[in-house]
Amino acid sequence: MKIIDLRTMRGPSYWSVKHFKLIVMKVDMQDLADAWSNTVPALAEQLPSLLPELAQPQPMDAGKSAQKNPPLTQEQLTDGEPLGHVIMQTALALQRTAGMPVHWGKSYPAHQEGVEFVVFAYQEERAGRMAAEAAVQVIDDLCHQRSVTIKPIVDELHEIREEEFFGPSTWSIVSEAASRNIPYIQLKNSNIIQLGYGVNQKRIWATTTSYTSHAGVEVAGNKNRTKAMLRDSGVPVPSGTTVYSEDGLRDAIEELGFPIVTKPLDGNHGKGATICIRDWEGAVEGLKAAQVYSRAVIVERFIEGHDYRMLVVDGKLIAAAKRTPAAVKGNGTSTIQELINEVNKDPRRGVGHEKVLTSIKADQHTLDILKTHDLTLDSVLPEGQEVYLKSTANISTGGTATDVTDLVHPYNVLLAERVAGIIGLDICGIDLLTNDIAVPLNETRGAVIEVNAAPGFRMHISPTEGLPRNVAAPVVDMLFPRGSTARIPIMAVTGTNGKTTTTQLIAHVVAAAGHKVGYTTTNGIYIQGVQLQSGDCTGGQSAEFVLKDPTVNFAVLETARGGMLRSGLGFHTCDVAVVTNVAADHLGLRDIYTVEEMATVKGVLPRTVRKDGYAVLNADDDLVYAMREKVECNVALFSMNEHNPRIREHIEHGGLAAVYEEGYITIYKNSYKLRIDHATAFPITFGGRATFNIENSLAAALACYCYGFDKEQIKLALRTFVPSAAKMPGRMNTYQFPDFEVIVDYAHNTHGVGKFAEFLNATEATRKVGVVSGLGDRRDEDTLGFARIAGKMFDEVVLRQDRDLRGKTAEQLKEIMMRGLRLDAPELPITYIENEMEAIDHVLNTAQPGSVIVLFTENIQATIEKLEAYEAKLKAAV
Numbered sequence: 001m002k003i004i005d006l007r008t009m010r011g012p013s014y015w016s017v018k019h020f021k022l023i024v025m026k027v028d029m030q031d032l033a034d035a036w037s038n039t040v041p042a043l044a045e046q047l048p049s050l051l052p053e054l055a056q057p058q059p060m061d062a063g064k065s066a067q068k069n070p071p072l073t074q075e076q077l078t079d080g081e082p083l084g085h086v087i088m089q090t091a092l093a094l095q096r097t098a099g100m101p102v103h104w105g106k107s108y109p110a111h112q113e114g115v116e117f118v119v120f121a122y123q124e125e126r127a128g129r130m131a132a133e134a135a136v137q138v139i140d141d142l143c144h145q146r147s148v149t150i151k152p153i154v155d156e157l158h159e160i161r162e163e164e165f166f167g168p169s170t171w172s173i174v175s176e177a178a179s180r181n182i183p184y185i186q187l188k189n190s191n192i193i194q195l196g197y198g199v200n201q202k203r204i205w206a207t208t209t210s211y212t213s214h215a216g217v218e219v220a221g222n223k224n225r226t227k228a229m230l231r232d233s234g235v236p237v238p239s240g241t242t243v244y245s246e247d248g249l250r251d252a253i254e255e256l257g258f259p260i261v262t263k264p265l266d267g268n269h270g271k272g273a274t275i276c277i278r279d280w281e282g283a284v285e286g287l288k289a290a291q292v293y294s295r296a297v298i299v300e301r302f303i304e305g306h307d308y309r310m311l312v313v314d315g316k317l318i319a320a321a322k323r324t325p326a327a328v329k330g331n332g333t334s335t336i337q338e339l340i341n342e343v344n345k346d347p348r349r350g351v352g353h354e355k356v357l358t359s360i361k362a363d364q365h366t367l368d369i370l371k372t373h374d375l376t377l378d379s380v381l382p383e384g385q386e387v388y389l390k391s392t393a394n395i396s397t398g399g400t401a402t403d404v405t406d407l408v409h410p411y412n413v414l415l416a417e418r419v420a421g422i423i424g425l426d427i428c429g430i431d432l433l434t435n436d437i438a439v440p441l442n443e444t445r446g447a448v449i450e451v452n453a454a455p456g457f458r459m460h461i462s463p464t465e466g467l468p469r470n471v472a473a474p475v476v477d478m479l480f481p482r483g484s485t486a487r488i489p490i491m492a493v494t495g496t497n498g499k500t501t502t503t504q505l506i507a508h509v510v511a512a513a514g515h516k517v518g519y520t521t522t523n524g525i526y527i528q529g530v531q532l533q534s535g536d537c538t539g540g541q542s543a544e545f546v547l548k549d550p551t552v553n554f555a556v557l558e559t560a561r562g563g564m565l566r567s568g569l570g571f572h573t574c575d576v577a578v579v580t581n582v583a584a585d586h587l588g589l590r591d592i593y594t595v596e597e598m599a600t601v602k603g604v605l606p607r608t609v610r611k612d613g614y615a616v617l618n619a620d621d622d623l624v625y626a627m628r629e630k631v632e633c634n635v636a637l638f639s640m641n642e643h644n645p646r647i648r649e650h651i652e653h654g655g656l657a658a659v660y661e662e663g664y665i666t667i668y669k670n671s672y673k674l675r676i677d678h679a680t681a682f683p684i685t686f687g688g689r690a691t692f693n694i695e696n697s698l699a700a701a702l703a704c705y706c707y708g709f710d711k712e713q714i715k716l717a718l719r720t721f722v723p724s725a726a727k728m729p730g731r732m733n734t735y736q737f738p739d740f741e742v743i744v745d746y747a748h749n750t751h752g753v754g755k756f757a758e759f760l761n762a763t764e765a766t767r768k769v770g771v772v773s774g775l776g777d778r779r780d781e782d783t784l785g786f787a788r789i790a791g792k793m794f795d796e797v798v799l800r801q802d803r804d805l806r807g808k809t810a811e812q813l814k815e816i817m818m819r820g821l822r823l824d825a826p827e828l829p830i831t832y833i834e835n836e837m838e839a840i841d842h843v844l845n846t847a848q849p850g851s852v853i854v855l856f857t858e859n860i861q862a863t864i865e866k867l868e869a870y871e872a873k874l875k876a877a878v
Contacts, residue, residue, distance in 0.1 A: 001028065001030055001143075002136075004028050006023070006026075006132060006133075007024040007565075008024075010540055010567050010570075011567070011569035012572060012608050013564055013569070014564055014604060015106075019104050020568065021121060021128070022119055022121055023091070023129060023131070025132050025136075026591070027087065028114060028115050032140075032143055033113070035083055036080040037076075037077045037081045037086050040143045043139070044074050044077035046148070050150045051094065053093040053096045053097045054073075058103045072089040083116070084117070087116075088106065091105070091118070091120050091132055091135035092105055092121065094131045095123065095131050095157060097150075098158040098160075099350060100122070100123035101123070102120070102128075104120070104121045105120030105121060111593055123161070124160055124161055125164075126160050130156065131157060134153045134157075162351065166193075167206060168462070169207050170207075172457050173457075173476065177195050180476065180486075181573075182196055182487075183486070183487065183547075184196075185547065187548070190205075191206070192204070194548060196485075197486070197488045198488035198546075198553055198555065199552065199553045201550060202480070202486075204479075207456070207457060207475070208427070209479060211478065211479070212425065212426050212454075213425065216424035217454075220423055223266075226451050229422055233418065235418070238261070238301050238302075238447045239300065240252070240261075240299055241256075241298075242298055243296075243299055244295060244296060252299040256299065258278050260286075261274065261275045261276070261298075261300045261302050262274050262277065262283065262290050262297055264291070264292075264296070265297065266293065273290070273392050274290070277302070303433040305444065305446050306323075306434065306437075307431065308320060308322055308431070308433070310408070310416040310430040311427075311455060312425075313427050313428075313475055313478060314478040315417055316417065317408065317416050317417055318405075319405045319471050320404050320416075320437060321404060321466075322402045323393030323395075323400070323459065324399055324402070325389065326360045326390045326397060326398030327386050327388045327389060328387055329384065330383055333380065334380065335378050336377050336378070336379055336380075336381060336387065339381065340362055344360060348464075349398075356464070357398070358396055359398065361398065362389065365390065369390070395456065401464050402463055402465040403469065405469060406467075407437055407438045408438070409437065409439055412441055419448060423451050427453075427454070427455065427475065428453070429451070430448060430452075431448070431451070431452065432446055432449060433446050457472065488555055489553075489575045490547075490574040490576075491554075491557070491578070492556075492558075492608075493556070493557070493558050493559065493577075493580070493703075494558075494578070494602050494605045495582065495618075495624075496582055496583040497580065497581060498581065498695065499578075499580050500521045500522050501731055502578055502580055502699050503556055504731075505696060506556050506700045506703055509709060509714055509718070510704070511528075511529065513713050516553045517554045517556060518546035518547075520546060521537065521538065523860075524537050525545050525546065527549055528552075538557075538560035539562065539566060540568055543555075543557050543559070543571055544571075547570070557571070559605055565591075565592070569604065569605070574613065575609070575614075577608065578616040579615070579627060580618060581624060582624055583595065584749070584751065599623035602624075606628075606631045607627075609633040611632055611633055613633045614656070614706035614707075615636070616638065617635060617636070617637055617638075619650070620639050637658075638659070638698040639658075639659050640694070640698070642662075644659070651671050654670060656669055656705070657702070658702035660679065660694055660698060665701050677715045679694045682718045684696070684718070684732075685697065689762040689763060690732060691755070691758055692756070697718055729860045730744060730745065730864075731745065733745070735871065737870075737874065739848075739850070740850065741852045741853070743855070744867070745854065745855070746856070746860065747856055748786075748856070749782065750782060754789050757793040765850060765852035766848060766849065767848050767851040767852075768854070769795065769797070769853045770793070770797050771839050771854070772787070772798075772799060772817070772821075773799065773802050773858065776807045776812075784816055784819065787817045787819070787823075788821070788823045788824060790821060791820065791821035791822060791825040792824050794854070796829045797828060798830075798832075798842060799814065799830055799832045799833075800833055800839040801813060801836075840863060840867075843855075844870055
């Protein structure tokens, strides 16, 4: 077997609109092309034992009575399953075994003989890609009777999970936000998470937020400053001092006496801290442990009592937990190491943040603690004797937590809320020692021992004992108060032709209405009218660029086939989606071979519209019109034919529609006509000759009306949208020279050039000259069709070549284009000039008076610069 293509989806895609994180791979089955699992006995004999997770029951889909993806059992393997399905299930099981609960997938034959598509969910992208490669290798090895070892694969997957998955605190906030339909984006190369879009975004980094005070973090990070501020505000704190050496340590002990605590001045999460030190040797060791993290070491009087963590969010106590350090209890027969191993068998314990609890690791710190009790890992503890293995009660070092939120005395509640305010933290963890949290701290002689910025939530959301607390909810409440919104409006456009123009028309309407618009097109990314990136920017990353911009309050996103097939959409839902048309273009690329399959790709977009939003569909296009059957939102239709029966039926049932009637762009609402304006009043229609831009104007006007813009806003914006090379490079850019006219356009497929032919046929000229080329990544029949139309629309053609031939040779393209150009015009004059710029020079220098020259260009920017230079040269000569 061999993987011949591997893609990562990060949003709604051709393979699933509801499952966003998918690995899509094509596998050449080679000599196993016709094999099923029952033809390879080794699969049923070995795979279930190698990977027991395969046969584990999977969770039910919400509202479903059966499992979407049932487990793969030895019996099923014996009965016979397609090998693509076995690979898919193996990839999922490998991830689950490594602590990543993923379940959805599918497999099916590709167009090529002996090739399978295998699609499955992932939690972490790098882990998903590794699981894909490992699953293929494992199944291939078993089928060819090679030995297989699963553990190294799972170990590496587990490492990836620990490195890349959100920590439990971050995940709790992200999942709470997602449950409220708040989108999130992980910012590249960082652990910062953006919640919401555009101007409404907020950010979190673990449990610090957009509202977390830098000054508060600095104060909490300096334990001496924290203690001083709390003491001055009447908060009980341990007496202590800061030392830098053994001499300072000796002086501190003389003042404080034993027992003491040592901890780094700038430490956190219990790192470098040692508690309940009762002799000089232990004090020196504690000093050294703290100075690993900070030269300055705090020495404090040890406070007797239990360790409690109080969590305050936005000024309110949200949760409290009693924390117990990692410990073992003797049984009279087992060694301490054996007791640790037994504790670690608890299914709730795992590596790092994988599970509710962390496995106990006997590190050097543990050995040092045992040494103080004259114990080693080989010591056998008497029945009932408990030994602590860590000096701090952190969950991450194997400790446990018991929820005590409902037991906290009101005095202690107020104390915690005051501490958070004194330090100045929106999310604050307060550590205190007391014998009883249900008694006021000042009565138990307890003390606040530490204040933490970015406190961990794990002990509260998944306590070892007691009631779990949704501590993420108040964080999200703080970031997005009731009545506020995390999103910005998104209008998205797709289709074979016209999507760039439609996108720009919509963006112009939105901007004219006063919004700060970010939009993407095949020309680039624009933020408030300024181009920030150039090139084809119609994929998911470009969409995210706009949605991450903190100045944007409205997004208009051109969404092309390539991005949806390459990585999926860059957003999960939108407010309005427009589909202009579907025609034969890019067929044969990325496994899309028919127009119907292309329609399925384009149909992803309207299926992402929120339920009260609108899918704006072309009623003149059968494939686009059919998309209404799969959407869960409102549908609005547009048509160039006011008598289209689809439009009539739609408006009779109360639907919205836009039609071109009697020269007007008209909105139908409840069978009443709302005329926006005469189409010839819009510069984009070139006096009504460019019917394809009338159609684009229909789509844009209807989309804007559906969102809520009124007639006058739409009318004024469309009247003021003037097509130019600056605003719409390569889209109907016209240059009027003294004796002839030049039009620059990006028409590059049969459907597009056919629409352009209608425009050119309505244009008066003494001679019509075209500079055209073929595209190497199109099917021969598509190139032939493109050339055939071009041959009929021009009186003369200059045939050139693109810089990127896209898989074909210049001679191959020349032959196909020549043949197509002369199919219906055998006497058509054709000049072959390979270089595009030289071809343009030729037509400019040989132009006849009254002629129209059309440049179907690849290098838009260079073409525009050449024409502007030619224009300047003519003016200088006058």
